Amino acid sequence: MKDAxxxxxxVASNHPNPLLVEAVSYEPPPxxxxxxxxxxxxxxxxxxxxxxxxxPVRLPRLPESPPKFPVRTVNFT
Structure with a gap:
């Protein structure tokens, strides 16, 4: 059986099909x-x-400035 x-x-190592040749010459990785x-x-x-x-490296932020437009509050009663 071993001889077969x-x-x-x-025979397979000289076969025209490259997939078969690669399968025959396969060696598992370490x-x-x-x-x-x-x-x-x-x-x-x-x-x-x-x-x-x-x-990520963060740059120091400037202090937040107040809004440049007036803020209106609306009361719904």
């Missing part, structure tokens, strides 16, 4: 190949980029 499997892979578990937003702290987006 080896023969199949030898176990920790940039794989991360998804972030749990309830318990995991945010990453640096998220912190920067949420809390």
């Amino acid at each position: 499997s080896e023969r199949f892979f030898d 176990p920790h190949h940039f794989c991360r578990r998804p972030r749990n937003f309830l318990i995991d702290p945010p990453d640096d980029l998220t912190v920067e987006v949420i809390n």
Whole structure:
């Protein structure tokens, strides 16, 4: 059975179909190949980029000036 499997892979590695050739020559990535578990937003702290987006550097604001137009109050009785 092992000989048949080896023969199949030898024949498939020279096959005209590129998808079959890629399947034969596939090697799995290393176990920790940039794989991360998804972030749990309830318990995991945010990453640096998220912190920067949420809390950008804020310039000091000028004190608010009073409105330049008169404000009228309307009483409905």
